[in-house]
Amino acid sequence: MKKIIIFFFSFLFLSASASSHVTHYQQFKSIEMEIFRNDKLIGINNFYFSKENNLMKVKNIVQFKISIAGIDLMKVDSKSSGIYKDDMLIKFNSKTKQNDKDKFVNLYLDQNQFVIDGSSFSGKTSSNYIIGNYWNHSVVKSAAQISPLSGSVKKQKVKFLGKENITLYGNNYSTLHFKILSSEDLPDDKKINLDIWYDEKTLLLLKVSYKKLGLWEYRLKNYE
Helix, strand or coil: CHHHHHHHHHHHHHHHHHHCCHHHHHHCCEEEEEEEECCEEEEEEEEEEEEECCEEEEEEEEEEEEEECCEEEEEEEEEEEEEEECCEEEEEEEEEEECCEEEEEEEEEECCEEEEEECCCEEEEECCCEECCCCCHHHHHCCEEECCCCCCEEEEEEEEEEEEEEEECCEEEEEEEEEEEECCCCCHHHCCEEEEEEECCCCCEEEEEEECCCEEEEEEEEEC
């Protein structure tokens, strides 16, 4: 019975997603998330939405730092910008400083393909793939995601785990909970293995969780 219920809600969500486009997010001005590692606040992951004529722009700022005894073990400062036209990503650029390493993505739409010049991948890939920064709920019905930091393309499989009620900063949400996993053979440190929660009504990104040298959680704090 539980499997039937999960399948039913999964079908409803994917059917709704098919008719819910990127422009759905024009109702938001910002999504502000805090990043925790082992339940300790280490940074931010914020999205800012704007509209100009028939274009929708999404800016993302990610900043976090892991320090032990005053020594920075990992420090990330990333800024990106995506431009959408008629619900389709037409351009994406990012610059990231990870410790002393520079990462980047320069992507544009060429007919039905994305042309990517990234620090980990350069080439063409399907325009059906989604940038993996997760604000866009369409990532759960995509066959692959594109790294917003390096441009690498990773194939994935998604499982709908069910409806859940969660509480964040004193606010209660009815959510749709998904598990996203790599569907190809990759080194363990390159595999996708995360849980993600979206608001059932608005499809607003609420929470992302994964384990990688500790438990990481991205939690929605504010939105406008």
